[in-house]
Amino acid sequence: MEDKMFSKDPRFKVAKREAWIGVGLVVINFLWWFGSAYGLSKGSPTEYTYILGFPAWFFYSCIGGLIIMSILITFVVKVLFKEVSFDEEEQSAEEANKGGL
Numbered sequence: 001m002e003d004k005m006f007s008k009d010p011r012f013k014v015a016k017r018e019a020w021i022g023v024g025l026v027v028i029n030f031l032w033w034f035g036s037a038y039g040l041s042k043g044s045p046t047e048y049t050y051i052l053g054f055p056a057w058f059f060y061s062c063i064g065g066l067i068i069m070s071i072l073i074t075f076v077v078k079v080l081f082k083e084v085s086f087d088e089e090e091q092s093a094e095e096a097n098k099g100g101l
Contacts, residue, residue, distance in 0.1 A: 036057060040057035
């Protein structure tokens with residue numbers, strides 16, 4: 001019976017979509033971090049290039065990743081996420097109004 005309730009309530013569809021977007025952002029963050037950290041850290045530490053006193057692999061994976069992910073998350077929240085009411089009464093009233101039109 002609960003399964004029918006979840007499938008009828010549009011809030012669960014929005015929540016599921018936004019959860020998958022969140023999972024996608026985590027995967028992107030991990031791939032960025034892993035690729036930058038392990039891709040740029042080859043060789044001897046004496047041969048590393050440094051940016052602001054940090055090895056390039058650390059700067060790009062941790063500091064650059066933080067900046068890029070902050071910008072990406074802000075964009076995703078403003079563009080792709082929706083405002084959803086958590087009040088069931090308000091939701092039911094809106095559905096009743098739509099059904100009567």
